[in-house]
Amino acid sequence: AQTVTQSQPEMSVQEAETVTLSCTYDTSESNYYLFWYKQPPSRQMILVIRQEAYKQQNATENRFSVNFQKAAKSFSLKISDSQLGDTAMYFCAFMKPGGIGANSKLTFGKGITLSVRP
């Protein structure tokens, strides 16, 4: 079974600065997908960025980028030029592609609360 660990429960960053959120995972699979989801106070779960394990290039989406270290099983999220609207809980998640039934599910970490200070 896969596990996802987010060891930092809370972080804080000054507006316009850069912050990195950590995530590690454990799996015996060689191909899989990794995701970061954002949950603002509105409670809506929003997909921020995704990474396919077979791709060595780190994914980027505007101010959001990842540092994917497959050998270390690490998948950190970097937010550049932090904005007040980035204040949210962030979840790291793992999925095994092509899984059947429960193996197709997203496995989530416990989340990290990010506060952006004005």
Add this chain to the structure above:
Amino acid sequence: NAGVTQTPKFRILKIGQSMTLQCTQDMNHNYMYWYRQDPGMGLKLIYYSVGAGITDKGEVPNGYNVSRSTTEDFPLRLELAAPSQTSVYFCASSYPPDRVHGYTFGSGTRLTVV
């Protein structure tokens, strides 16, 4: 383009009462899921469905039931509500997991059992 719609957004139940959380999606996704979110615990899978007429248990199914009579709808039934079911519930849908699209989530239902 509504995506995934959940109702109600909030609900207070008394111990022993029953209710159904509604979930509907308009993206023709075959896969649908119910998760619960508890503080500091992330999201845990309750039930999932891979298509109409097919459902199965996730990690924490006790106290819940589901049905999937259509592709669009995936209601979650709570029988004999207990305080341990106080949580935020999310419905989600997706394409088959061979595509790296992730899930589309509903806006959640905050349920309190008193």
